[in-house]
Amino acid sequence: MGVLRIIVQFDKLGQTWNAWYENFVESSYGRSTPEEALGRLVQLDRLPDFEPCNIELVAEESTDTQFVYSMTPARVVCPECGGTGQYTGLNTVETCSMCNATGVLVAESKL
Numbered sequence: 001m002g003v004l005r006i007i008v009q010f011d012k013l014g015q016t017w018n019a020w021y022e023n024f025v026e027s028s029y030g031r032s033t034p035e036e037a038l039g040r041l042v043q044l045d046r047l048p049d050f051e052p053c054n055i056e057l058v059a060e061e062s063t064d065t066q067f068v069y070s071m072t073p074a075r076v077v078c079p080e081c082g083g084t085g086q087y088t089g090l091n092t093v094e095t096c097s098m099c100n101a102t103g104v105l106v107a108e109s110k111l
């Protein structure tokens with residue numbers, strides 16, 4: 001699972017800020033500040049695999065009227081066992097010690 005991008009853009013006609021997840025244009029909300037629009041989006045439209053605390057501003061792509069944020073997954077598939085929770089050895093099948101047999105790793109909070 002990769003990084004999810006969030007676009008926050010100023011609507012000159014409506015004089016409001018709208019926020020949406022890239023590739024999900026329908027998730028857009030009119031607010032008076034970019035922070036409000038972003039906060040509202042992640043509050044209302046909480047995605048199970050992403051944590052609102054893992055949001056970062058993508059500075060290179062942001063302008064005065066558009067901000068781009070990246071949201072990193074709260075959980076990632078365990079690279080050691082590929083999400084199975086088991087480690088297959090030469091003659092044995094063992095519990096994966098990296099993820100504790102859960103198959104996922106919890107990403108560290110950036111805040």
Ligand SMILES: [Zn+2]
Pocket residue numbers: 078079080081082083084085086096097098099100101102103104
């Ligand atoms: Zn594992």
